[in-house]
Amino acid sequence: MFAYVTRRVLIAVPMLLVAMYLVHVGVSATVDPRSEFYVCLPRCQEGFDRITEQYNLDTNIFLRPFGYFSELARGNLGDSSSIGEPVWDTLKTRGWNTAMIAIPAFLIGAILSLLLSVYSARRQYSIGDYTFTGLSFIGFAMPSFVMALLLQHIFAVKLEQLFGIKPFNTGRKTGENFLQLARDVTLPAVSLAILGIAADSRFGRASMLETLNQDYIRTARAKGLKEGKVVWKHALRNALIPLVTLWALGFSALLGGSVVTESIFSWPGIGQVFLRALGDADLDLLMAIVMFGGVLTVTFNLIADVLYGVLDPRIRLG
Amino acid sequence: MADTQIPPVLDEDVVAPQPGGATTAEVEGLSDKPKSFGRLAWERFLGHRMALVGAAGLLLLIALFWIGPYFSEFSFDERNVRDRKLGPSTEHWFGTDEIGRDLFVRTAQGGRYSLQIGALAALIATGAGTLLGALAGYFGKTVDALVSQLINLTLIVPAIIVLSVFANKWGADALGLALVLAALLWTRIARVVRGVILQIKEQEYIMAARAAGATHKRILARHLLPNVVGAIAVEITLLIGSVIVLESTLSFLGLGVKPPNASLGTLVAQAKGDIDSDPIRVLTPGIFIVLIVLCVNFLGDGLRDALDPRAKVDDGGAGKAAKKAAKAARKDAKKMKSSGTVVVGA
Numbered sequence: 001m002f003a004y005v006t007r008r009v010l011i012a013v014p015m016l017l018v019a020m021y022l023v024h025v026g027v028s029a030t031v032d033p034r035s036e037f038y039v040c041l042p043r044c045q046e047g048f049d050r051i052t053e054q055y056n057l058d059t060n061i062f063l064r065p066f067g068y069f070s071e072l073a074r075g076n077l078g079d080s081s082s083i084g085e086p087v088w089d090t091l092k093t094r095g096w097n098t099a100m101i102a103i104p105a106f107l108i109g110a111i112l113s114l115l116l117s118v119y120s121a122r123r124q125y126s127i128g129d130y131t132f133t134g135l136s137f138i139g140f141a142m143p144s145f146v147m148a149l150l151l152q153h154i155f156a157v158k159l160e161q162l163f164g165i166k167p168f169n170t171g172r173k174t175g176e177n178f179l180q181l182a183r184d185v186t187l188p189a190v191s192l193a194i195l196g197i198a199a200d201s202r203f204g205r206a207s208m209l210e211t212l213n214q215d216y217i218r219t220a221r222a223k224g225l226k227e228g229k230v231v232w233k234h235a236l237r238n239a240l241i242p243l244v245t246l247w248a249l250g251f252s253a254l255l256g257g258s259v260v261t262e263s264i265f266s267w268p269g270i271g272q273v274f275l276r277a278l279g280d281a282d283l284d285l286l287m288a289i290v291m292f293g294g295v296l297t298v299t300f301n302l303i304a305d306v307l308y309g310v311l312d313p314r315i316r317l318g
Numbered sequence: 319m320a321d322t323q324i325p326p327v328l329d330e331d332v333v334a335p336q337p338g339g340a341t342t343a344e345v346e347g348l349s350d351k352p353k354s355f356g357r358l359a360w361e362r363f364l365g366h367r368m369a370l371v372g373a374a375g376l377l378l379l380i381a382l383f384w385i386g387p388y389f390s391e392f393s394f395d396e397r398n399v400r401d402r403k404l405g406p407s408t409e410h411w412f413g414t415d416e417i418g419r420d421l422f423v424r425t426a427q428g429g430r431y432s433l434q435i436g437a438l439a440a441l442i443a444t445g446a447g448t449l450l451g452a453l454a455g456y457f458g459k460t461v462d463a464l465v466s467q468l469i470n471l472t473l474i475v476p477a478i479i480v481l482s483v484f485a486n487k488w489g490a491d492a493l494g495l496a497l498v499l500a501a502l503l504w505t506r507i508a509r510v511v512r513g514v515i516l517q518i519k520e521q522e523y524i525m526a527a528r529a530a531g532a533t534h535k536r537i538l539a540r541h542l543l544p545n546v547v548g549a550i551a552v553e554i555t556l557l558i559g560s561v562i563v564l565e566s567t568l569s570f571l572g573l574g575v576k577p578p579n580a581s582l583g584t585l586v587a588q589a590k591g592d593i594d595s596d597p598i599r600v601l602t603p604g605i606f607i608v609l610i611v612l613c614v615n616f617l618g619d620g621l622r623d624a625l626d627p628r629a630k631v632d633d634g635g636a637g638k639a640a641k642k643a644a645k646a647a648r649k650d651a652k653k654m655k656s657s658g659t660v661v662v663g664a
Contacts, residue, residue: 019471023480030483030484030486030488031487138608141559141610141611141612141615142604142611143566143583143604144567145586146604146608149590149593153594153597256476256479257479258478259478260478260571274479274482275482278573290479293479294475297474297475
């Protein structure tokens with residue numbers, strides 16, 4: 001097991017470094033923090049030079065990442081020009097806010113997709129199975145912003161108009177106590193979760209169906225095990241293996257901040273601040289967010305690989 | 319009678335052979351004229367209800383987007399400030415927006431733009447993916463390692479964030495946006511093509527072609543790539559679906575399509591401020607996105623089932639693609655004979 005994990009880490013780390021290098025070059029090439037200065041140039045030479053100095057814009061674009069990495073190694077992510085505080089602080093508070101909707105979204109998504117895939121596989125071709133298949137097709141096809149806008153409209157506005165109750169807030173982190181916070185979190189978390197459920201439950205259904213048709217399941221039934229035990233213990237453990245990867249990747253994407261959902265629900269998370277950084281050409285903040293996303297993806301890929309090895313010894317030893 | 323082979327679909331004596339099923343004559347090998355792969359695929363496709371729904375729906379949508387505006391008396395950017403924010407009526411079928419432009423015409427234009435970008439990006443991604451995947455699968459070793467690492471690198475990058483950064487810079491025109499989207503979406507098809515090529519490049523007919531002195535280019539183009547046509551067709555269709563979702567998302571965020579152009583995403587973005595008083599304006603473009611992607615996905619699933627290479631074997635018909643490859647192989651063999659030399663291990 002140790003050798004397996006070491007091998008995965010040794011592959012992942014150089015990969016991450018190369019990806020970070022390329023992303024740095026890519027972002028530097030596309031985002032120009034000096035764009036506002038070109039029109040006024042000889043007059044505002046001072047500000048122009050200051051920004052050039054700040055981001056080392058006069059060094060070669062392919063060498064700039066090295067300067068950034070050496071600062072990064074010293075724990076210096078730079079200062080955010082649009083927010084006016086160290087990038088690290090922004091990342092911390094925003095990251096925490098994003099986690100507040102990402103973790104519930106992940107839990108809701110994982111639990112529901114698990115239940116749905118077991119249900120659809122056990123009752124294949126039943127009305128329920130067809131209904132969920134149809135819904136998941138629609139969920140697949142629906143862009144996240146349409147989903148979020150609809151949920152927001154129906155649950156936060158229409159319900160109040162029609163029945164005078166407002167079970168959830170339209171977003172915006174307002175809550176002081178837990179109940180308030182739960183009302184804030186529910187809608188963004190659910191609209192994030194639904195998108196994952198559509199894909200994961202299809203995948204889980206196929207995986208569960210395959211497992212349920214295997215010989216060892218028939219053996220388990222033949223020896224008189226209760227159906228519940230056959231499904232939830234013998235079948236589920238194997239059917240889960242492919243789902244774990246999906247979940248790990250989905251979770252890393254959620255933690256990296258969802259640009260669309262956060263901006264619709266005015267949630268002060270990473271996705272929202274990312275849009276602001278992009279609009280203001282706030283290079284340091286932008287870079288930090290992209291790097292953060294990359295680190296998350298690689299880390300969770302690694303976690304998925306390790307879990308895979310734990311759940312399926314054939315992979316670890318093969 | 320070997321009726322055990324007849325699928326349960328055939329409840330009565332059916333004269334015409336069913337798609338996907340085999341008549342008794344074919345089962346016993348008495349069928350004198352085997353159907354071509356293309357014909358079998360076509361029949362399977364016709365038997366796939368969802369695929370037909372998808373294809374019909376897509377054609378309808380294309381007709382609506384391209385021909386529909388001719389039946390409207392309004393033009394795409396004609397403002398009429400007196401008729402602002404109207405609901406659907408016989409005059410303005412989808413209502414009007416906040417500066418009085420007819421939303422039917424705008425939706426049609428947005429749909430056209432979205433579909434065009436979707437198709438363009440899918441084509442670019444498929445072209446690049448097929449080329450890189452084929453090279454990686456065929457040459458192996460360094461090329462394969464390079465392409466595989468490139469795929470892994472592309473997959474690491476947080477998609478929507480990097481897309482936003484690039485789309486913000488280059489997304490204003492269709493080609494730029496399509497290129498940006500394709501740069502992130504080529505990986506799937508590259509992996510599919512690489513897998514297929516890795517599988518079949520060890521077969522004897524490839525070795526024969528090599529022995530005959532066929533160049534790498536010829537082997538790739540004539541002997542290997544025809545085998546991935548089916549997989550590519552499926553991937554293109556499914557890619558168009560994901561591209562349209564991504565494009566509309568970027569445009570919704572204001573990073574993709576810029577005014578005066580409209581895509582379905584920008585239409586939703588323009589209407590979202592008024593969603594509480596006027597949800598219809600958000601719903602119409604939203605529903606069209608869902609409809610397009612649904613149809614495209616159904617079509618892709620149908621194509622996948624129709625072009626499934628395993629079904630090809632079951633039905634006993636020689637695949638059109640495989641036939642083409644076999645023909646090319648014969649030609650190479652002829653060349654080998656005429657040149658009189660046998661190249662060993664070319």
